[in-house]
Amino acid sequence: MMNLNIRGTAQHTYDAIVIGSGISGGWAAKELCEKGLRTLLLERGRQVEHIKDYTTATLHPWDFPHRLENTAQDAAADPVQSQAYDESSKHFYVRDAEHPYIQERPFNWIRGYQVGGRSLTWGRQCYRFSDLDFEANLKDGHGADWPLRYRDLAPWYDYVESFAGISGQAEGLPQLPDGVFLPPMELNCIEQHLRDQVREKYKDRLVTIARVANLTKGWNGRNPCQYRNLCHRGCPYGGYFSSNAATLPAAMATGNLTIRPFSIVTEIIYDSRTRRATGVRITDTETGEQHEFHARIIFLNASTIGTAAILLHSISPAFPQGLGNNHDLVGRHLMDHHIKVGAMGRFSGYPRQYYTGRRPAGIYVPRFRNVNEQTKRTDYVRGFGYQGYGERRAWNDTYTNAGFGSRFKEQVTSPGEWEVWLGGWGEILPYADNRITLDKTQRDKWNQPLVRISFGIKDNERTMRKDMRNSAEEMLHQAGFSQVTGFDYHYAGGECIHEMGTARMGHDPASSVLNRWNQIHDVPNVFITDGSCMTSSGSQNPSLTYMALTARACDYAVTALKQGTL
Incomplete structure (x- = not known):
């Protein structure tokens, strides 16, 4: 299938x-x-072929030696990656010892080095940004102004959604624009109860089904989601969007694509005479050999931290601090979403109702703070949304209860009360001292400098977290839940796996790395459209915005090539 x-x-x-x-x-x-x-x-990683290399996709829990649990050896060997994988998905994550980095302040850098990258293991939540997000930096003074607005990206959201296949419910909210949706997945009875109660009790809040890149019907040659909720193993049905299932087969079908795995890009080659990049240098991870490849345009999409590292390592007389980094901005303004805060509660109703299948999506409460003058806070800026789910307590919630014999077995195997869990996803501001740099002495096995990461939340996020917890508790109480318990598990950087912002877009080369078309200001034939280009993080999952920005930048780049202006 692949041209290797x-x-x-x-x-x-x-x-x-x-x-x-x-x-x-x-x-x-x-x-x-x-x-x-x-x-x-x-x-830089290995080849992964769609279907063929999803080696655990159809296995049962009892087919795994440790029944899907990570071992103490896993936790010791992979203290970072083991927080994201289980026994069925471990092969889609790097080994920490083989890929070290330095945490100046805590940051969990979750990585998957293979063809398809983390598109094989992502959470698939897809939400558009709105002008509430694109105008935020300008209005409150935190960060550089985005060089585009929602109207610039809306047709490209349409374009990528139409190909990828996003299931969801239109809700008509200005802060969360509707998209091109496949039929939505269904709420179960407790989630519908929560939706009804929130609608009744609040004018500014809404509970909706998650908008996800899981197909609710066959789409573009791919099969519908089978409701197995095993997406992190790779889907042999193509029921969710990934590079392997969707974009790479489309690219391969043109006959124009060559894929070269096992290739670490060590630097981008710059020609000071033409003021253009001419190509890249790579290290073959299997042989250790160095190679050069050349092209008229380069798209750098190595993920937020990887992209910044390549730029910083691409040193020349014109760019002694790294490609496009004459203003010391590359690597700065690292962002994530702060999570692990919210509430849960139980509900004693609906004893005869249950659900079928394993729906791979939960519920979403869109941002309702600092949306307009009526919802404006005086103690923090920006906002958050909630992701969550409702389900009945099951055997793994009750097997530690006291008891024995037939009565205990009946208790464990009978569905328990309904529960709802709500977790907040909060915006982190673009702070200049949240950054990555390259270590000057320590190197990895491929002779590349180790990445140093320094990251932390500040008072704005800490204040927001209190509201995230309190508001979740309040909504559950208002909806008639009992045993409501708030939580704050003390988020550490990177845990949301939404890192972004190290080569941000902007109007001014003195305050940004990229222009409105995702070109490096000073090197216009290098485009960056992964998370590093983000100027602010919003509170929504960002991958859909990466897709739209990429399609838009590619259209611009090819048009410019044909016109001879690039």
């Missing part, structure tokens, strides 16, 4: 090079190939 070019000669020339094969890199490859460009896709 693992042991190329020292120099190869293509029309375009894409670095990274995750969500944004896969989109770049698809768009460039479909527009007629011979494209080389470089991936």
Whole structure:
């Protein structure tokens, strides 16, 4: 299926090079190939073929030696990655010892180095940004102004949603624009109860079904979701969007794509005479050999931290601090979403109702703070949304209860009360001292400098967290839940796996790395459309915005090439 070019000669020339094969890199490859460009896709990890390499996708829990649990050895060997994987998905994550980095302040850098990247394991939640997000930096003075607005990105949201397949319910909220949706998944009875009660008790809040990249019907040659909720293992049905299931097959179908796995990009080559990048240098991770590849345009989509690291390591006389980094902005303004705070509660009603299948999506409460003058807070800026779910207590919630014999077995195997869990996803402001740098002495096995990460939340986020917990408790109380318990599990950076912002967009080269078309201000044939381009984080899951920005930038890049202006 794939055109593999693992042991190329020292120099190869293509029309375009894409670095990274995750969500944004896969989109770049698809768009460039479909527009007629011979494209080389470089991936530092191994090859993963759709279906064939989803080796655990159809296994049962009892087929695993430890019944899907991580072992003490896993926790010791992979203290960071084991927080994200289980026994069925471990092979889609890196080994911490093989890929070290330095935490100046706590930051869990979750990574999947393979063709498809983290598109194989992502949470699939897809929400549009609105002008509430695109105008926030300008209005409250935190961060650089976005160089675009919702109207600029809306048609590209339409475009990527129409291909990827996003199921969801239109709600008509200005702060969470509706999209091109497949039929929504259904709320269960307790979630519908919560939706009805919130609608009755609040004018500014809404409970809706999550908008997810899981297909509720066959779409673009892919099969509908089977409601197995095993997405993190890779889906042999193509029931959710991933590079492997969707964009890379489309790119490959053009005959224009070459994929080269096992290729660490060490630097982007810059020509000071033309003021353009001419190509990239790579290290083959299997042989240790160095190679160069050349192209007219380069899309850098190595993920937020990886992209910044490549830029910082791309040193030349014109850019002694790294490509595009003459204002010391590359690596700064690292953002995530702060999570692990909210509430849960029980409900004694609906004893005869249950649900079927394992729906791979929960519920969503869109942002309702600082949306307008009526919802404005004086103690913090920006806002948060809730993700959650409702379910009945099951055997794994009750097996530690006291008892024995037939009565105990009946208790454990009978559905318990309904529960709802609500967890907040909060915006983190773009702070200049939340950043990545390269260590000057320590290197990895491929002789690349180790990444240093310094990250933390500040008073704005801490104040917001109190509201996130209190508001969740209040909603559950208002909806008639009992045993309502708030929680705050003390978020550490990176735990949401939404890192972004290290090469942000902006109007001014003195305060941003990229322009409105995702070009490096000073190197216009290098485009960056992964999370590093984000100027603010919003409170929504960001991957859909990466997709839309990528499609938009590819269209601009190819048009400029054809017009001879790039």
